[in-house]
Amino acid sequence: MIKKLQRKSLVAMGDVSQSPDVNRIIDMTVAAFGKIDILVNNAGVTRDQLLIRMSDEDWDKVITVDLKSVFLCTRAALRHMIRQRSGRVISISSIVGIIGNAGQANYASAKAGIIGFTKAIAKEVASRNITVNAIAPGFIDTAMTQQLPEERRQEMASKIPAGILGTPRDVAEAVAFFASNEARYITGQVLTVDGGISLGKL
Secondary structure (H helix, E strand, O other), rough: OOOOOOOOOOOOOOOOOOHHHHHHHHHHHHHHHHHOOEEEEEEOOOOOOOOOOOHHHHHHHHHHHHHHHHHHHHHHHHHHHHHHHOOOEEEEOOOHHHHOOOHHHHHHHHHHHHHHHHHHHHHHHHHHOEEEEEEEEEEEOOOHHHHHHHHHHHHHHOOOOOOOOOOOOHHHHHHHHHOHHHOOOOOOOOEEOOOOOHHOOO
16 A cells, blocks of 8 residues: 555564664654654553552553553654654543543553643643644454454443444544644644543433
8 A cells, every 4th residue: 555655664663662662763764754743652552450459560561561652752753853843743542541440540540641641741842833632542343352252342332322333443533633734733632532432321
């Protein structure tokens, strides 16, 4: 598809929870394309467990991958975006960071941290023509959810006012909007893509 559109691409391997890897990847990107216009922070893992049974390793792994990576990647990208006085930073949070979920204290903390981070950094760089926003998906129909029993999938859908799971495209369209010129005057915001589940039920 990229070749068909006559565009350039770059694949860079690394661990986004490690500062040296992040700096190398960002530098490679700038070397290949001359600048960096858009950063999407999308790394994430889960290690679900009730808090009294959660290990230090379970806590640290989720916080490191889901939250620290956002700090490292954003810091590295902003060093270039500030110089060029333009950029878009888009981070993938979760409705769990807004409404919480039993057994996901680590994940909820990381995703809520992304929201606070987004709002703070948006204030720091707004004057440099850089927007910083977040997206909070709900239940999305991914390869992981497709492996669940059909009864469980139906149970998840029943909790959503829209009555269906979202699709990866729903999230991708939200990312594309925040990356576009149409969103140039929007910053520090969190867009829920969840079919209304974060509204709760009466």
